[in-house]
Amino acid sequence: MATEVHVHGLGEAYKRKEDARFIRGQGNYVDDVQLPGMLYGDIVRSPYGHALIKNVDISEALKVPGVLAVITGKDLDAAGLAWMPTLSADTEAVLALDRVHFQMQEVAFVVATNRYAAADGASAVEVDYEPLQVVVDPKKALEPDAPLLRPDKKEKQPTNQIWHWETGDREATNASFAEAEANGVVVKQEMFIPRIHPAPIETCGCVADFHKATGKLTVWMTSQAPHAHRTLFAIVAGLPEHRIRIISPDIGGGFGNKVPIYPGYVCAVVASITTGKPVKWIEDRTENLSSTGFGRDYHIKAEVAADKDGNVQALRVYTLADHGAFDAAANPSKFPAGLFHICTGSYDFKNAFVEVDAAHTNKAPGGIAYRCSFRVTEASYLIERMMDTLAYEVGKDPAQLRLQNFIKPEAFPYRSALNWTYDSGDYEAALNLAMKNVDYEGLRREQAEKRSRGELMGIGISSFTEIVGAGPGKHFDIAGIQMFDSCEIRVHPTGKALARIGVQTQGQGHETTFAQIIAAELGMSPDDIDVEHGDTDTAPYGLGTYASRSTPVAGAATALAARKVRDKAKKIAAYLLEVGEEDLEWEPGRFFVKGTPGKGKTIQELAFAAYTNCPPYLEPGLEAVDYYDPPNLTYPFGSYICVVDIDRGTGEVHIRRFMAVDDCGTIINPMVVEGQIHGGLTQGLAPAMYEEISFDENGNIRGSNFQDYLIPTSMETPSWETDKTYTPSPHHPIGAKGVGESPTVGAPQAIANAVVDALAHVGVRHIDIPITPWKVWSILKEKGLTSD
Amino acid sequence: MSTHHISVTINGASYEGDVDSRTLLVHWIRDTLRLTGTHIGCDTTSCGACTILVDGKSTKSCTMFAVQADGRQLMTVEGLEQNGKLHPLQEGFHEEHALQCGYCTPGMMMTGLALLQRNPNPTEHEIRVGISGNLCRCTGYVNIVKAIQYAAEKMQATEEVPVSAGQGGE
Numbered sequence: 001m002a003t004e005v006h007v008h009g010l011g012e013a014y015k016r017k018e019d020a021r022f023i024r025g026q027g028n029y030v031d032d033v034q035l036p037g038m039l040y041g042d043i044v045r046s047p048y049g050h051a052l053i054k055n056v057d058i059s060e061a062l063k064v065p066g067v068l069a070v071i072t073g074k075d076l077d078a079a080g081l082a083w084m085p086t087l088s089a090d091t092e093a094v095l096a097l098d099r100v101h102f103q104m105q106e107v108a109f110v111v112a113t114n115r116y117a118a119a120d121g122a123s124a125v126e127v128d129y130e131p132l133q134v135v136v137d138p139k140k141a142l143e144p145d146a147p148l149l150r151p152d153k154k155e156k157q158p159t160n161q162i163w164h165w166e167t168g169d170r171e172a173t174n175a176s177f178a179e180a181e182a183n184g185v186v187v188k189q190e191m192f193i194p195r196i197h198p199a200p201i202e203t204c205g206c207v208a209d210f211h212k213a214t215g216k217l218t219v220w221m222t223s224q225a226p227h228a229h230r231t232l233f234a235i236v237a238g239l240p241e242h243r244i245r246i247i248s249p250d251i252g253g254g255f256g257n258k259v260p261i262y263p264g265y266v267c268a269v270v271a272s273i274t275t276g277k278p279v280k281w282i283e284d285r286t287e288n289l290s291s292t293g294f295g296r297d298y299h300i301k302a303e304v305a306a307d308k309d310g311n312v313q314a315l316r317v318y319t320l321a322d323h324g325a326f327d328a329a330a331n332p333s334k335f336p337a338g339l340f341h342i343c344t345g346s347y348d349f350k351n352a353f354v355e356v357d358a359a360h361t362n363k364a365p366g367g368i369a370y371r372c373s374f375r376v377t378e379a380s381y382l383i384e385r386m387m388d389t390l391a392y393e394v395g396k397d398p399a400q401l402r403l404q405n406f407i408k409p410e411a412f413p414y415r416s417a418l419n420w421t422y423d424s425g426d427y428e429a430a431l432n433l434a435m436k437n438v439d440y441e442g443l444r445r446e447q448a449e450k451r452s453r454g455e456l457m458g459i460g461i462s463s464f465t466e467i468v469g470a471g472p473g474k475h476f477d478i479a480g481i482q483m484f485d486s487c488e489i490r491v492h493p494t495g496k497a498l499a500r501i502g503v504q505t506q507g508q509g510h511e512t513t514f515a516q517i518i519a520a521e522l523g524m525s526p527d528d529i530d531v532e533h534g535d536t537d538t539a540p541y542g543l544g545t546y547a548s549r550s551t552p553v554a555g556a557a558t559a560l561a562a563r564k565v566r567d568k569a570k571k572i573a574a575y576l577l578e579v580g581e582e583d584l585e586w587e588p589g590r591f592f593v594k595g596t597p598g599k600g601k602t603i604q605e606l607a608f609a610a611y612t613n614c615p616p617y618l619e620p621g622l623e624a625v626d627y628y629d630p631p632n633l634t635y636p637f638g639s640y641i642c643v644v645d646i647d648r649g650t651g652e653v654h655i656r657r658f659m660a661v662d663d664c665g666t667i668i669n670p671m672v673v674e675g676q677i678h679g680g681l682t683q684g685l686a687p688a689m690y691e692e693i694s695f696d697e698n699g700n701i702r703g704s705n706f707q708d709y710l711i712p713t714s715m716e717t718p719s720w721e722t723d724k725t726y727t728p729s730p731h732h733p734i735g736a737k738g739v740g741e742s743p744t745v746g747a748p749q750a751i752a753n754a755v756v757d758a759l760a761h762v763g764v765r766h767i768d769i770p771i772t773p774w775k776v777w778s779i780l781k782e783k784g785l786t787s788d
Numbered sequence: 789m790s791t792h793h794i795s796v797t798i799n800g801a802s803y804e805g806d807v808d809s810r811t812l813l814v815h816w817i818r819d820t821l822r823l824t825g826t827h828i829g830c831d832t833t834s835c836g837a838c839t840i841l842v843d844g845k846s847t848k849s850c851t852m853f854a855v856q857a858d859g860r861q862l863m864t865v866e867g868l869e870q871n872g873k874l875h876p877l878q879e880g881f882h883e884e885h886a887l888q889c890g891y892c893t894p895g896m897m898m899t900g901l902a903l904l905q906r907n908p909n910p911t912e913h914e915i916r917v918g919i920s921g922n923l924c925r926c927t928g929y930v931n932i933v934k935a936i937q938y939a940a941e942k943m944q945a946t947e948e949v950p951v952s953a954g955q956g957g958e
Contacts, residue, residue, distance in 0.1 A: 016882070016885065018890070019882040019887060021890075022890030023874070023887070023893060024825070024866070024868075024878070025864065025865035025866050025894045026825065027825075027891075028824075029827070029891065031818075031827075031828065032818075034819065034822070116808070200891075200925055201829040201835055201837055201925050202827070202889070202891045203829070250889075252829075252891030252892075253889045253891060284831045285831050285835075507887075507890065508888070509888065672885070674885070678927055678928030678929075679925070679926045679928045680928075682927075682929070683925070705830065705832050706830045706834030707834055713919075713921075713923060713929075714915075714916040714917075714922075714929040714932070715916055715920045717929050717930075719912075719930055
């Protein structure tokens, strides 16, 4: 019997449930939380990039009307809280004791009755500094005569090198290069991916509320990983974990910025414990851009060995990673450079070897995985730039060179030279679709015609492969906690359900898409399923949302929890219908007796029976929980083509077209996926052309507000064109792979490749991002290409 | 520092209170009046998350003192829905998936409203120019443009009913 139930399950552009509160201005973000008697905190920050602290005088600050307390590093030290562990086995100063390591470092925390008094108090704290030599260049930081920037470290390191990490087969790779030097081609390129910032429109902040009588600490917090943060608070502050409640309410964008724990959170907690009052701390934009987790800052040297036809043989990469004052990278402990060794990309390399050195500098600590699964963006950028470099070297079209070097569809599951097992892929299909959509051959003809007239037009390709969805737990952790994720489903007697998940949305739309997963499994409407997240007192333990892991990990847990519910419902159906379970068949929303479609029970009837007429041999109720440890990562991919025109008078780059073909396996909600891709592409455009945080020689930050740090507006952002191929993940319960970060990972190099392509005929092989009009104009001038 | 007694109309309701000279309008609206739909994103008049209407003009309320609002008519996101009926802009943002985290959304809708009030039938380019003072980090703007187009069409359709005969003669 065909069902009448329309469940709005997988593949439907179901309108978002969470919109109802946001479009009414009724979201509940951290700064919207206001508690009786609440106090406000403000942070005194260092104006110097590197200095000794000789004295901190709080006496004038304490005279400011409304100021109740000033917490200094010495106060925290007395409580054993002056230092906290980072996510990368370093320790970071909560409030500086005798030395500041970067401009805007936290020095003191002023607590007052309102925001204005707190700010007044902060400006009245007198700090006596003795400036020291500043090092902002990681290459200089590793020179023998560089000053030691972190003498505080327990393992007394003699240099500013944090760690060295390498992977791959060095000897086999070197042998491939020797062979290519003799009989093939070798291309080399240095590239710098500058420091950028996730810059969610909501900055970081919290409200900490400690109740002395109960000993319970509640923290409303801009957190992408509330459970992990609860555990870290328990470890760092020594508070019992069952009396810590982290609530991550509505979050105004995260993109990796809200994964680490920042000193402001810790200070607010200390202030609440000290004063017995709730304490709010909210960053301003400059604090956000200057002191919280940045992305990238990788200096890369890449080499590709190939035969004369451009068939790739080996990849060799050396990278210098600038982690700033404290190594606060949000990476799994096994992989200090994250998943950077996905850098063989979509291509069938026989050998590869990658080395990374990390260095301390006098810059803000990091770096975090900014909308990127732990350094995949850097990896994808380098290989996609190198494929173009190789194409020009052997005189082949960049598309042709990619097609001849792709890992073939029949080679999956594919073991890469750097030991990843790619789950599934069809790279040719994605590139061919993108080329067809833009009429690639037609564009190349147009480019040739324009070149003959002296006009500059470029076509850039990026055929990226992502690696997302961490765990497996045995390889991936956050501060030691394995990266699994979870879902709990409760179906109420009247057939409505509540689901709670261990991941946390910052705009991804989990309240809708996770309801759709359950809807598809149980044959219910998503309207009858509410999804909650972000409250550690109610949600099952999970590792949070970053690295595109929500759908691959928690999405799998959700499907499996729903299947557990369905399995129990089946037992109840067999009891009620007086048949064996093997005699039952499932259609969306209903079990019926095989061959007798009229004899059946809906999921709502079975839910009611679970509480009112449950089989005597079963526990009553209809609930399930699943903790899912994925067997492998997922490998979304895509091919992007960008078409640019360059103004020879100004050096301005105009993006005429941008075609993004993505493959993220099974799609739960195409509208939400499309939205993720639009936003991700815009965050790929940003570093390619506009955004950069740099420092002068004194450690003064440049790009610390939205007038200097240029987030794309509606004027710069093109009308993105998108398309899809569908290659499900074989190991995910519903075949989904995750998509939130693919476009941010894949887009920058498509744009960079297009600009270089426009200038390739005059010998240009590389331009570091962000590709500003000044950089382009300077090249045009050098090549004699500027127009009057 | 002096305090001032101010009277302001917001979304048709009267509010009054004492404010310090330096109190920013956005803090008074959010922290004192608890109309928290208006957000703060940058402190430098760059992002537009705090956009409201002041006497009908879109205004970034993080760069205006509360005392400057004395005697004026304000409208915030909370004033868009009327008698339980969503404003076409709210509908458009929902229908066209023009929001993700929702943080920039109130300011974006208020800027959209000011735009449509001075230009009821904007082109895509005019919409892009109109919202260029509001930053969105999630959506890439494509769907925000569509949402404002949706609202423009819907507002024109409803407004044109009584005047369509007159317009048809032009």
